[in-house]
Amino acid sequence: MEGSLAFKTMVIVMIAALCRAMPTTSPNQEELSNAQEYLSQFFSDVGVSAPNSVWRSSLPSFEDTLKKMQEFFGLEVTGQVDANTLEVMARPRCGFTDVSRYGHFEGQPKWGKTLVTYRIIDYTPDLNQSDVDTTIAKALKLYSDVIPLDFQQIDSGTADIMITFKSRDHGDFSPFDGPSGVLAHAFSPGEGNGGDTHFDEDENWTLTSAGTNLFLVAAHELGHALGLAHSQVRTALMFPTYYYVNTEGYKLPDDDRQGIQAIYGVRETSAQPTAKPYPHPKATNKPVTKPQPRPEPNPAPTPQRLPDRCSSNLIFDAATSLQRNLVFFKDGYFWKRVSSWHGITMKRITSVWPGINKVDAAYEFRKNNIAILFQGNYYWGIRGNSILPSYPKPLTNFGFPPSVTKVDAAVHVSFTGKTLLFVNNKYWSYNERMGAMDAGYPKFIHSDFPGIGDRVDAVFENKGYLYFSHGSSQTEYDYKRRRVIRNLLNSAWMDCN
Incomplete structure (x- = not known):
């Protein structure tokens, strides 16, 4: 009997060893x-x-x-x-990055108020509107139950948290990817887009275990909108990948509760159902204070004149491709020319990338899905509408000498893999793979780019050509052959009649 057992044990060990040796x-x-x-x-x-x-x-x-x-x-x-x-x-998941030192966004952004408004701009056809209203209110109540923060739904004007259901490219530089994959994303608290929450309309939104449960995804994304980043705790609501759990009587898990209370504190009394779904109670004779739109940062005493994209004297501060669109920067704003249709949209820079007031130069490194924005002697890395951690950084980190305090223009040339950076009448070449400036630079612009002059205000690549702007004029340039193709005005890109 003992010999038989020893033989069986030996066979099991041999099989295990063979399994380990088999190539995967x-x-x-x-x-x-x-x-x-x-x-x-x-x-x-x-x-x-x-x-x-x-x-x-x-x-x-x-x-x-x-x-x-x-x-x-x-x-x-x-x-x-x-x-x-x-x-x-x-696995289906949230669209926010998992790189985070803590369970909070860098700098711990939060709402500096006790009443936060939200508005559902458009609804999914997968559910009744009343069900969506109730579900969003229920998701927010998870938080108002444990922190001294109340929520109110409004049905017009600008709310703190604007909620939409959209598919694919929906105007925020982070397009959705169709069914499954990324389910939704949200901005951290702040001005402009801060707190706004977007759901992928290509998902099948449900209130059950079938399809994608709106309550669970909304509760997760609204955690981002309140200041929570992703958690590594698998049972936490803020774990990045989606999995269904029973939503009946669902309470905020301990990890999420501790994280949100670390930002806002603990609600001392039991929360009232303050996240009231639309329709709202009928108005009484008491005066009602209407929700006010979010103020622009550092409002000027007089209205700022918006740049005119159709002016024949239009001068770009910077220009770049960005996720297959073209983006043109001017006086704190930017225009986006969408590749799939003939139309121009305009936004304030700080409403998308808080902390960046003006862009002097910009380029996209499409291989890694990032773009670099320069302002003064600092630069930022962005992915879509998110500023990457550890930015901004000084220009010296990029490899510039201390004498360089501003970059005039930048462009990544896809077929060479190099990024060209223009400062006054010279330019540098940056090797993206090596992460360093190429030797022998800077060089004079007029020597290596005959026909474009010796100064560059903005430059971008489009369909194999480089477009150099100086003043209101622009030069279409064949970089491979080092020759000018044609000259045009900057406003030619602005769909003006």
């Missing part, structure tokens, strides 16, 4: 590409270098970033794209 299925190129895109979007503030790259890079390595992701989700930390890792990457 390697991920194909598409899976590697998808993994790199996932890590760049959710686990890096500057992007991720390609796996098995022969190029030396200043970017975090693919393996190191993958290990960070595996550790975050409680997976076996292998640094390899295995089946479990791919399964987690394929």
Whole structure:
């Protein structure tokens, strides 16, 4: 009997050893590409270098970033794209990054008031409007039950939190990706877009375990709108990936409660149902104070004159491509020319990227889905409508000498992989893969770019050509052949009659 047991034990050990020795299925190129895109979007503030790259890079390595992701989700930390890792990457989730030092946004932004208003601008056809109203109110009550903050729904004007259901590109530089994938995203508290919450209309929104449960996703996103970042606690509401739990009698989990109370404090008395769904109670004879629109930061005593995009004397501060659109900056505002239709939208810069008042130069490094915005002697990294952590940084971090206090223009040339940066009558070449300036620079503009002059106010790449602006004039330039194609006005991009 003992010999038989010993034999069986030996067989089990041999089988286990053979299983360990068997090669695992390697991920194909598409899976590697998808993994790199996932890590760049959710686990890096500057992007991720390609796996098995022969190029030396200043970017975090693919393996190191993958290990960070595996550790975050409680997976076996292998640094390899295995089946479990791919399964987690394929789960529906929130669109906000998972890189966060704490469970709060950097600087701990919060609402400096006790009553926060919200408005549902448009509704999903998947549910009755009254059900949506009730569900959003129920999600907000999770927070008002535990913190001294009340919520009120309004049906007109500008609320603190504006809520929409939209699909694909919806005007905030963070387009949705269709069914599953990213379900929703929200802005942290602040001026302009601060607190605004967007749901992907391509999802099947429900109030059950079928489809995507609106209450659970709304409660998560509104946590962002109040100042919470993602949590590594799997049972927390602010865990980044979506999974269904029973919503009957649902209360805010301990990790989320502790996080939100660390920002706003503890509600000393039991909360009243202050998040009242529309329709509102009938008005009485008592005077009612109407919700006021959010003030612009540092309001001027007199209205600021908006830049005229159709002026023949239009001078750009900066220009760049951004997620397949063209963006033109001028006097604290920017125009976006959407590639899929002939139309121009205009927004204040601070309403999308708080803290950036004016843009002197800008470029997009599309490979890592980031853009760099320069203002004075600092620069910011952005992804969509989010400013990346650890920014702004001084120009010296970019490799400029201390004598450079402002960048006039910048453009990433896709076929060379280099970024050109223009300062006065000279330019630098920055190697994105090496994360350093190329040797031998700066050089004179007029020597290397014959026909465009010796100063550049703005430059961008479009359909293989570079467009150099100086004053109100612009030069379409064939960079490969170093020759001018044609001259035009800046306003030619503005869809003016």
